[in-house]
Every structure is written in C-alpha cells, then in structure tokens.
Amino acid sequence: MNNYQPSYTIDEARKKLESYCAYQDRCHKEVNQKLRDMGMIPSAIDQVINSLIQENFLNEERFSKSFARGKFRIKKWGKRRITNELKQRNISKYNITSALKEIDENDYLETLELLAQKRLDAISEKNIQKRRKKLADYLLYRGWESHLVYEKITELIK
Template sequence: MDQQKKKKYYTPKEALIKAAAYCAYQDRTQQEVRDKLYSYGLESDDVEELIVRLSQEKMIDEERYAQSYVRGKYGLKKWGRRKIVQGLKSKGISDYCIKQGLKEIDLEVYEQNLLYLLEKKNTTEKEKNPFLRRQKLSYYLLSKGYENDLVQDALKSLEL
C-alpha cells in the first residue's frame, strides 16, 4: 500500500522553537531559515517576523555565518578566495559580511594551502609535456578559487 508522508504544519510559536534548534545546530543564512520556515507551512508575514526575531536574538547572524564558512572552506577544503566569495554570494550573503568573513584568512596559511595543493597535484599529474603540465596545474589551482597572480608565482617556485 502506497502511503504519502503527511506534511506537518506548525504554529508560529512551534516553528520558532524548531527554527531556533535548527540555527543552534550550525550557523545558517537567513535564506536557509526562511526556506525551512516556509516548509513548516507558515505565511510570509509570520516567516519574516520570525526571521527578525531570530536575528535579534543572534540565532541568525550572517556575519558570523560568513566567518565560519570562510574558516571551513579555506581551512579544511583549501579553497581560494574567489571560490569562497562565489559560494557566499550564491547563499545571498551581503558584500559587507563577505568582506568581514574574508578577514578570517591568514595570508601565510593561504599561501601554504596553495603550495600544498600544487605539490600534491604535481605528483599525480601524468602529463609529460612541461607546457601542458604547467597549464593543467594552473587550471586546477584556478578551479580551486586561487587568484591568477598567486598561481603563477607558485608555479614559478615549483620550476617545472
């Protein structure tokens, strides 16, 4: 027998409790919380009211979200600034919050990440032609979001 899962609707008060727990688990953007509240079957007035309340109570803080996003992406995934900015923009984060988030990047660690990725990719790259090899390494680092001038400097230091 095919059973449809019934969608549960919440009152604004219940939704506030659920949304607070959702935000407490990890930093969220306003849009993520807004989508979650709509999935609870709330009207747009109630949703916006709850967003404001959660923001006032610092449950939603886009600046804090941007900072933790940057720390995670550059620290763990070793992404470059361009890819991080693109990711934050796609989540609807303001330019101001993006700027604040990018302050989390330690330039020394950032450059070490770039060199680490280059050396790692260089050991696995099968291309023998030095020109094509250099091009492939460059594309790889650019796709990771690193700036072209830093990529070129890193490639020079490798001396292919």
C-alpha cells in the first residue's frame, strides 16, 4: 500500500484552507487539524492560520455564534450541550457566552415545550415515574438545563 502524502507549499495550503473555511465557518482546532493532516509543519501551520485570520476566513466568534444558532435551531440542543461542544473545540469562555446570547430566551423556552411535548407523546410507558425518567433522560441528553427539565416534567406529567 502506498502512503504517499502530497506536499503543499504555504500558498497552496492557504488557498485550500480558504475554500475550506469559506464553505462553512470553522474553529481554529478544525483548521489546525486539517493542516496537520495535510502534513504541514508547525511553523507553516501558524503562518497559514494567521493569514486566514487576517483575511477573515477564520473567525472564532463568528464560528461559535453560527454553531450555537445552528445546533439550537436544527438539532434542538440545549445550552449545556452547546457549551460542552464549544469547549471541546477550545472556544474561549467569552465567545461561548456571546454565542449563547444568540439564542432568544422565548424561542428557547418554546422549543423546550415543543420538544418535551413531542417526546412525551412518543413515550408509551404507563408507569408515571418511568415516563418522567424517560422524558428527563431525553431532555438532559440534549443539553437542556436540569432545573428547566424538571419544571417542565412537573408541569406535563401529573
């Protein structure tokens, strides 16, 4: 098996990464990994990343905001899960806080209501305690704050 890895000049890598970042917002960690996968040396990686930041292809605040909006709107994730995912991508506390501000509080609570109701309708369990546990596990897994989850369960399952 041939493990030939093409080598890239800094300009070629920069061009390739510009289109990688233009296609979708990326965080520094993803770009760094992509450059390492391309076989770039650390000093070249720093040079390419600096160039991408200066040309505004790489913007961690923009990435974290669009990530938070997307995961909330599309996947219906709660703030805890979004925060954890951003932390795994080495996003700063400041950017995480500003990303969470992108989520409207009314939309947030409305989404929790719809999600909880939809899931509850799908749970066929008759035992009230087991129903509560299944609903709680589901909502907590999706990253909704525990105090909101338990309030919602108390409201929905009597």
